[in-house]
Amino acid sequence: MKLTLNWWNSTQYKGIAMGLTSLLLLVLAIKKAATAPFTHDESYTYLNFTHNSFIDVISLKDSFTNNHLLNTLLIKYTETIFGNSEIALRSPNILAFGLFLFFLYKMAQKSSTITSMSLLIITGCCIPLFDIFTLARGYGLSIAFMVGSFYFMLQYLTESKKKFLYAYHILALLGVLSNFTVLIFYSSSLPLSVLFQVLKNDQKITKIDLLGAMKAHFIPLIISFVFLYEPIRRVKGQSFDFGGKESFFNTTLPSFFSPFFHGTNIGFDPQVATSVLVISILAISSYQIIRNQLKQPIDELTISTSLLLTMMLAIIAQHKILGTDYPIGRFALFLFPLFVLQIFFLLQSYKDRKTFKGLSLIFVGVACFGLLNFSSQLSFKYHQEWKYDMHTPLMLEALNTDRKQNAEPQQMVRLGVDWYFEPSINYYRKRNNLTWLHPVTRDRISKDFDYLYFHFEGNDQLKTNQYRVVSDFFETKTRLIKVLDE
Template identity: 25%
Template sequence: MEHLPITPPEGQRLAARTTILCCAVVLLCYSVVRAITVSFTWDESWSFLHYVIPRVYFQNAFDAMGANHHMLNVWGMIAASHLFGNSELSLRLPNLLAHAVFLYATARIALRSPYYIVSITAFLVLNLDPYLLDFFSLARGYGLAIGWMMLSLWMFTRYFTEGRQLKWLALAMLTAALSALSNLIMINYLLALATAFAALWGMDTLRGQGTSKRHLGVVAAGTALGLAATLPSAIALSQGGSLFFGCGSIWDCALNSLAEKLMYLVHYGWPARSILLVFFAFAVVCVTAVVFSAWRGRWMKELQVMLFGACVTGACIAFNMLQHVLFDTPFPKDRTALYLVPLILFVPVSGLVAWPRGSFTPGALGTVLALPLLLHMARSANLTHCVEWKPEGEVSKMLALISHDHLPLGKDRPVVSLSTSFESWGCLPYYQVRDNMQWLMATPREYPKPFATADYYIVESDGQDQVDPLNWELLYHSAATGTDLYRDKRMRALHRKAERIVLDMEAPDVIGRSNEQHVSGRFSVRFDAATRSTNRIYWVVPDTIPAGMVLIYGTGSTLQPEANNWIALVLRVARGQQELAMSNMGPTLEARYPGQWAKLAVSLVPMVDLLPGDTVQMSAWPMFDLNVMYLDDMVLSVIH
C-alpha cells in the first residue's frame, strides 16, 4: 500500500503559512509587551547588578548565587545595555530574539504536515504554554536555552528528511551547544543528542544503511565544543554548592513543581500533577496512533524524526537520573525542568506532521491536543506578572507612585524609607541603580516579624495580616499579583521639628581622617586593615521634647572600589545600660556603585516613647578589611 506524498496542496500550504504567521506575530507581540510592563524579577536584578554593570563575562564566584550567571544571557544583556541602555525592554531583548527563533523553528516543523489543520494545531501545541512564554520576556537564560534547543531540533529534522546533509548536522550541534551556553541544565540535552544520534547511527550501520563516520565525528566535535565551554563552570559550581536548586524526588517534588507552574496557579478542580499526567498520557496515545498507522500503511521510514526525538527525550531523563545517583545532583525543579516540556511535545508533533495525506485522524488528534492548551492560555495570559516571581510583577508601578508621592527631601528628611515583603525587595536594586534612586532606603521584612516602620510599605499576600488599617493608607492594589502599596500617615506628620548632628570630618581627632578622597570639605574617613571604626555620633534626648513618635535617620556618603565589601551604618537607642532599639543597614546602594560616591542610609523608629536622658548613637563599620573604603558626610537626624 503506497501512501500519498507528504507535500500539501499549494492552497492549504499558503493558508497554513498565513495562519501560523499571524499566530506567531501575536505571540511575539505578547512577549514584547510583557517585557515592557512586567517588573524586573529578583534573579534579573541580581544578574544586572553583579554581572552586567561590572561586565562579568565569565563566572568568577562559585557560591550560592553562582548558578545565576547564565552565560549567553549575560553576554546578551551586556551587549543590549551597551547599545540600547538599561530599560527592561533592552535587557530582555536577547530572550525576545530567542522567542523569534523558537517561533521560526516551531513554524517550520509544523509546516511539514500536508494537512492545514495539523500544521496549525502542531504549532499551537508547541507554543501555547504561558509558563514557557514567561521566560521569553525575562532576562534569564531559560528562554535562550529553549529557543536554541528548538532550532537544533529543526536542524535535525532537516538532516533526517533532506538527504542527511552534513551542513544541517553541523548547524544542529552548533545550536545545541549555544543552548548549553545559555543554561547549564542543557548540558544534559547536548549529551542526550550525542547519545541518541550515536545509537541511531550504530543501528543504521548494522543494517548497512549508515552514513559516513564524518557525521559521527561532527556530532562528537559539537558535543566536545559545548562541553569544553560549559563543563568546567558546571563542575566548579557543583563543588561550590551553587547547584542546590532542585528536587530530591521525581514524583512528589520534580513533577509536582513543574505541574503547578505549568498550570500557572489556575485551579481546575483537579491536582495539577494529575492534569499534566492526563495530558502527557494523551500525547502517548497520539504517538501510539502514529506508529500503528505507519506500520499498517508502511510509512515507518517517515518516523525517523519522531524516533530521534523520543530517544533524545529518554536520554535527557536518563542523564538527570544518572547524575542524581552518581553525584547527588538534584532533579530538575519547575523552571529547570521546563525545557523537557517542548522536548516531550516534539515527539507527538513530529509524528503527526509526518502523517501522509488521506486521513482525518492526525487533524483530530492534533485538535484534541491543542484545544486544552488554547483554553488554558486564554485563562492565564496577562501583562502584569510571571508566575515564577508573581508577587513583584507590578513593583515598578509602585516605585513610580512613591517617586511622585513622597515628601520633599532635604537635610532634615534625607531619604524615603520603604519596608517591603521579601520577594519584592529582591527586585528593587535594579530600579534604584537604573533610576539613581539613592534617596530610597528599602528594608526587607524578616518573616514572621512585623514590618519595620517606614514611609511606605510593599505588602505581599503573606503579609496582609500585618497591615495597620489605622495608620496605613492604601495607595495601590495589584489584583493580579496580590501585592499592595501602603503609605504611613504618621510618617508624613513627622516634620515639625528636627535635630541634626554632623560628624565634623575636618576635626583633627576624627579616627581614620584622610585627605585622599572627599565629597565635601577636605577630609573623609579612610577604612582599611588598621582602621576598623571611627568616631560615633551621640544625641541625648533633652527634657524639652514631649513624649511621642520619633524618626531617626543616619546618612553618609561612601566610596568603595569593589562590590565585595561595604560599610554598615548602625543606630542604637539606649536608656542607661538598656538597649531600647537598634537598626543597621548594609550592604545597600553603596555596594552597587563601586568606584563612585554613593549615599548610605539607615532609619529607626523606636516602638517606645523616648524620655529625657535617653541616648541615640550612630556608628559606622566596614564589613571586611579586603580593601580601602572612604566615608564622608556622616549625619544623624532626629525628627519628632
Template identity: 25%
Template sequence: MTQILNRNIFALTAILVFIYLIIRSITVPISHDEAATFFHYIQSNKFVPYYTLWDANNHFLNSLLVYPLYKIFGSDLFWLRLPNLILFPLYALFAYKLTTEIKSNLVQLPTSIALITAPFLIEFFAQSRGYGLSFAFLLGAIYYINAFIKSKSPRHQLLIWVFIALTVMANMSLMNTFLMILGGIFLLLLFKGKKNFSRSNWVVFVMFGLIPFVFATIYALDMKEMGLLYYGLGDGFVKVTVKSLFRFGFDTESMTLAWMATIIGLIASVSLIAAFARKHFNFANAGMIAAVFLLGNALGSILLNFMMDVNFPEDRIAIYFLPLFILTFGYFVDHVSTKYRKFKWTVVLLVAFPISMLAQLNLGYTLGWVIYPVSIDAYDYFNAEREKSDTPLIISGDRLLSMSWGYHNVRADIMGVPFAEDWRDTFHLSDYILCHPMNCVKTEADYDLVFEDESNMKIYKRKADLNLTPIFELDSTLYFNDDFEYHNILDTYNDTVIRNANILEVEIKVASPNIPLNTEIIITSSNPTNNKLYYDIVPLKWIQNSWDGQTLHFRRPVSLPAESERFVVYFWNIDKVQQEITVINVRLYHGEVVE
C-alpha cells in the same frame, strides 16, 4: 488550501503573540531573578564561567548578549530583555517548520499554535534570562537533527552543534539533551553514515560536538560539586517537575492532571520511538526526535536524582519539557490517526494552551514571580514621598524585593534608598511597606493603604508617628582613603545599646574610580563564641552605579537577638579597590510607635 489557511492563521497568531511580548518587555516590572542577573553579571561585566560569581543563575549567552546593549543604551528593562525578545520570531519559525510533517491539517494547526501560546513558556521571551534563547535554539537543533538524519550532510551536523551549543550556553539544564544528541549522532555515524561524507562528518563530530560537550560537562560537574544544582526538589518527577508545569501554565496543582500528562507523554514517546526503530532509524520526523528527548530527559532526571542526588527540575528549570511534549503529542496523534481516523480529534487537548494563555493575559507580572514585582510606579511613588520628608524614610518588605528595588535605584540614577527586609519584631518601625496581598502581613491596624499598581503590589504607610530615642552616636567623623578590605564604623559590646537598638542611621560620603563599586555595609551581631546571630547587608552597587562624592543617608531597622554580645557595622571592600569614604555619622535609636 487548508495548508495555506493553517500557515496564515499561525502567522497571524505569531504576530499577535510577538506584539504582546513586546509590550510585556516594556511594562512588566523586573523580577528578582532578572535583578540578580543584572547585578551579578551585567552591571559587573563579569559573566564568563570560572571568572565570575558561581551560580546556576548565570545564563552565559544571555549575559553576553545583554552586556553590550547595557553599555550602549543603559539599564532600561527593554534593552535588557531585547536578546530574548528578538529570538521569538526564530522560535516561531522553527515551531511552524517542525510541524509541517504532520500529515493531518487538523492536527498540525493546534500543535503549532500550542508551541507559541504556552503561557509560562512564552513569557521568557520578554525577560532578561536565558530560557527564551534556549527554547529557540532547542527547536533549531531538533530541526537540523531531522535534516541530518535524512541527508547525513556535514553541514547539517555542524548546524546541530551550533544550535545545541547555543542552547546549553543559554540554559545549562539542557545538558542531558546535549548528551543524547552526542550519543545519537555517534551511533548514526557509526552505523548509518554515508561513505562520501564519513571523514568530514567525524571531524565535525569531534571538533564541534565532543570537545564542547566535554568542556560543558566539566563545568556542570564543578557546579554540582559546589552544590549549585540546588533548584527543585527530590520528591519525585511527577510531583515536582510535571506538577510545577501545571502550576504555572494552568494555575492548578492537580496531581491527577500531572499523572495523566505523564502517562500520555510516556505512551506517545514510546510509540514514536518504536516507529522510529521500525524504520531502522533511517527516517525520522520532528515528533520522533522530540519523543527521544522527552523520554530521555525524564529518565535522565530520575537517574541523576537516584545516582547523584540531583533535585528534580522544577518550573522554569523544567520548562523545556513543554515544547518537547507538545511536539511529541501532536505527532503521536497524527501517527495513530492514520489507522484510527477519529483519534485525530484528541488533538483538541492542545487547545488548552492558547486558552490558558488568554485566561492569564496580563501586562503587570510574570507567572513565576506573581508576588514579587517592583514597578517603576511604586518606586516613583515612594521617592515622591521621600522628597517631602526632612528625615530618611524606611521602606521594607520581603527580602526577594530588595534586588529589584536596587535595580530601580540604579536605573533612576538618583541617590536611592536601600530596601529593608521585614523582621517581624521590627515590622512596625518601617515608614512604608511594599507587599503583594498574597504575602502581606496584616497591617490594617497600624498602616494605611496609600498606593496600588497594575501588578497588584501595594504600599502601606504607618499611621502613627515614630518616637526615636537616641542611644548611640559616633563621636567624630571617620575618614578612609585606601584599598583595605574591611573598615569598622561601629563595634560595641555595650549590653544596653545592643538590647535597645532597633533602628540604625548611617550617613556617608563615597568616592571611587571603580564602576560599579563592589562594597557592602555589613550589619551583624554575634554571641560569645563568635557565631553570627544577625546579618544584614547594604550593597553600595544597589544604590548607585558610580560613586564620585555623593552622600548616602539612610535608616534601617535592626533586629538583634537577645543572645547577642557584640554588634558590628563595617565596610566590606570585596574587590579591594581604592575608595574614599567619609563616615559623617552613625546613630542607633530605640524606636517606638507613638500611641
C-alpha cells in the same frame, strides 16, 4: 472543494497562516516585555552579575542559579547599547521567541495547515512558556536554541550534511550556556545522533561505522567541551538547585505537559493526568516504531521518542550519581516543547490511516483549549510566578509623592521591605535614578526605617499609632506605610 482544501494546505498558505500567528504572538510578547514590571530574578541578575567583567562572566566567577551565563552577557551589552529599560534588557529573549517559532514552523512544514497551526498554538500559547520569553532570563534563550538544535539534528540524520551537524552543536552549546539544564538534552542527543547515523545506512552496528560517525562529531565536540567544562564542573559540585527532591515520577515527569494546564481547573489532578499522558504517548510511540521498523527508515518519531526516553534516564542517573535535583517548574520547562513535538510526530505517523482525521481533531481541540486558556490568563501587568512584583513601580511613585509632601526634598529616604522586594526596588532605583532613596537591604523591617513596604496579611509588627498608611495594593496584598516619629 478539493481545490479549496489544496489551497488551504498549500505551503504558501501554511507559511502565511503560521507567519501571521507568529507575528501576533511576537507583538503580544513585545507588549508584555515593555509593560510588565521587572521581576525579582531579573533584577537580581542585573544588579549582581551583569556589571562584572567579561572574563568574570564567562568564567562563571559567581556560580548561582540566577547567573545564566549567556543571558548575563547579553544583558550586559544590551544595556551598553540600548540602556537599562525593561524592554531593552528583555529584547534578547524576544528575539529568541522569534527563533523558537521559526524552528517550529520548519519542523511542521510537511504537515497539514491545521495540524501545523495547532502545534504552534499549543506551544506558543502556553502561558508559562510564553512568559519566559518576555523575561530577561536564560530560560527562553535556552529553549529556543535547544529546539533549533533538535531541528538541525533531524536534518543531519536525514541529509548527512556537515553544515547541519555544526549547527546542531553550535545551538546546543548556546542552549547550555543559556541554562545548564539543557545539558541534559545535549548529552542525550549526542550519542543518539551517532547511533542513528550508523543505523541509517546499515541495520548492523560495526566498529568501523561507529568510529566514522563519532569522527564527524569530534571537532565540534572538542570546541563544546572547552566552553562547557566549567558548567559540567559546577553541576558535579552540586552548585545548582533545580527544585525536585522527590522521585522522578512525582516531580519531573508531570512537567512534560503540566505547563499546558497552568492556571486551569480541569476537575482532576493535572499532575496525575500529565504523568499518565506522557507514559501513554511514549508507549504508543514505541509500539508504532516497532511496528514500522521494517517498513520505513528512521524517522522523526523514532528520533524524538528515543531522545525523550534517553533524557528521562539521564535525569534519573544525574540525580542518583551526581546528587543534583530533579528539574521542576521553570527548570523543567524545556521538556514541554519537546514533548509536544513528540505528540506531533506521533500524529504524523498515522497520516495514511483512517484514524488520522479523528486524531487530528483531538489535536485541534487541544489547541483550541490552549488558545482559550491563553486569552483568559494573559496579563501585561505581571508575570505569573512573580506577581508580587507587579506594583513595585507604582509603590515607588506613591513613596516619592508622599515624601515630597511630608519631608524635606533633599532628605534621603530609608525604605524597609520584605526581603523578596529588594532586587526589583533596587533595579528601579537605578533605572529611574532615584537619588533620594537609600539602597534597599534585606534587613528585617522595623520602625528604624522611614517607610515600610510589605505584605499586610499576618504582619502586625507595628502598632497602628506608629505608622500612617500611604497606599494599599490589593491585588498583591501589599502596603506602603510611613513610620511615625515617637
